[in-house]
Amino acid sequence: MPNAMLFSGFRLRDLQLKNRIVASPMWQYAANKGYPTDWHLMHLGRFADGGCGLVFQEGTSVERRGCGTTGDLGLWDDCFVEPLARIVALIKANGAAAGIQLLHCGRKARTRAPTQGRGYLARTPDIEDWDEWEPISASAVALKEGMPAPRAMTPGDIRAVVDAYAAAASRARRAGYDVIELHAAHGYLLHQFLSPATNRRGDAYGGSLANRMRLVIEIVDAVRANWDDAKPLFVRVSCVDGAGWSVDDTVVLSRQLSLHGVDVIDCSSGGLVGSPLPSHAAPDxxxxxxxxEHVKAHTGMPTAAVGLIVHARQAEAILAAGQADLILLGRELIHNPNWAIDTALKLGVDGAAANWPPHIRYWLERRASATPGFMPSTFAP
Ligand SMILES: Cc1cc2nc3c(=O)[nH]c(=O)nc-3n(C[C@H](O)[C@H](O)[C@H](O)COP(=O)(O)O)c2cc1C
Structure with missing residues (x-):
């Protein structure tokens, strides 16, 4: 399949992606007081080295009080620009575009990481700025029974959050990222405003669909004004959340986002309350x-597909059927960071190993050509 769509490249504004394989944002819980560590360099660097066209850094908090756990990355201060620029440089030096996801956890802030059982994080003396780390949300609706309710945001909080997104976009530009994605999915702050289950406000930011979309749109405008017209802006949405937000609402929102300068809708689901899957079935x-597919068909916007996309032919079929424009992979990339190069080999795409530097390519091509019937480990048991 020399003409595989996965490797056909994709242009968004002035950004040319070399292929349509994207590393999905994945929280590493490995930051230190918001600063990246060597782990982030390795985690993101290997996806670039492995041939992805675009590598997204995990949800990175625009406000201190928006951090989900103690290990979250931050972008609420200028001091984060320089260490993040090092990550950007590494990704780009290895042939990929660099993306950052901007996040505010809202009522999901100040929790334990999944490996620590999630749930409410009790105050500990080693968190010096505990009082600044206050969960806020559209309304005072607790995440779960037994957890403290977040504080309902005042008009001043709303202004501060919009300004924080604007400042973070400006810092992301200075750090050299190619793409910003706003996280409006998975039950985090922007989703908390969108969904009627968590937004019980009586002001201009609650009630009707137009009012519930207002904060996201204001943030998109603020980000666009501080980003770069030549660079794309993505929004990740939970297209259904099983709690009152529907795929039709997502279509209405996407059309508005497109008018305000959003280029791609990254289509996820759930995360607000339990599972959005019918009958809470296991995902397939x-x-x-x-x-x-639905958002693309009803808006004409480019979309990104994500969620248990694992195999080369599966990913190629999604693109070939016109269901999405970009393929995001999360856990499979952790399993096999070389998925893109591996997939190019499996689909018979020319120049599959072109991503590797010459000294690496030399040895792999030599191995393949010198051994009749040679297959790498991912091809055969
Ligand atoms: C370790 C881990 C961390 C994640 N962190 C984020 C995140 O920061 N932002 C986000 O939007 N999704 C996050 N996700 C969700 C993934 O981006 C992706 O949507 C999800 O895992 C489904 O794709 P997959 O089946 O290819 O893993 C995370 C997933 C994993 C496994």
Whole structure:
């Protein structure tokens, strides 16, 4: 398949992606007081080295009080620009575009990491700025029974959050990122405003769909004004959340976002309350692709598909059927960071190993050509 769509490249504004394989943002819980560590360099660097066209850094908090756990990355201060620029440089030096996801956890702030059982994080003396780390949300609706309710945001909080996104966009530009994605999915702050289950406000930011979308749109405008017209802006949405937000609402929102300068809708689901899957069924291969297809068909916007996309032919078929424009992979890339190069080999795409530097390519091509019937480990048991 020399003409595989996965490797056909994709242009967004002035950014040319070399292929349509994207590393999905994945929280590493490995930051130190918001600063990246060597782990982030390795985690993101290997996806670039492995051939992805675009590598997204995990959800990175725009406000201190927006951090989910103690290990979250931050962008609420200028001091984060320089260490993040090092990550950007590494990703780009290895042939990929560098993306950052901007996040505010809202009522999901100040929790334990999944490996520590999630849930409410009790005050500990080693967190010096505990009082600044206050969970806020559209309304005072607790995440779970037994957890403290967040504080309902005042008009001043709303202004501060919009300004924080604007400042973070400006810092992301200075750090050299190619793409910003706003995290409006998975039950985090922007999703908390969108969904009627968590937004009980009586002001201009609550009630009607137009009012619930207002904060996201104001943030998109603020980010666009501080970003770069030549660079794309993505928004990740939970297309359905099982709590009152529907795929039709997502279509209405996406059309508005497009008018305000958003280029791609990254189509996820759930995260607000429990599972959005019918009957809470276990997810199956490509379980969210239907949303990318629906949003693309009803808005004409480019979409990104994500969620249990694992195999080369599965990913290629999604693109070939016009269900999405970009393929995001999360856990499979952790399993196999060389997925893109591996997939190019499997699909018979020319120049599959071109991503590797010459000294690496030399040895791999020599191995393949010198051994009749040679297959790498991912091809055969
Ligand atoms: C370790 C881990 C961390 C994640 N962190 C984020 C994140 O920071 N932002 C986000 O939008 N999604 C996050 N996700 C969700 C993934 O981006 C992706 O949407 C999800 O894992 C489904 O794709 P997959 O089946 O290819 O893993 C995370 C997933 C994992 C496994």
């Amino acid at each position: 291969y490509g379980y969210q692709v239907q949303y990318a």
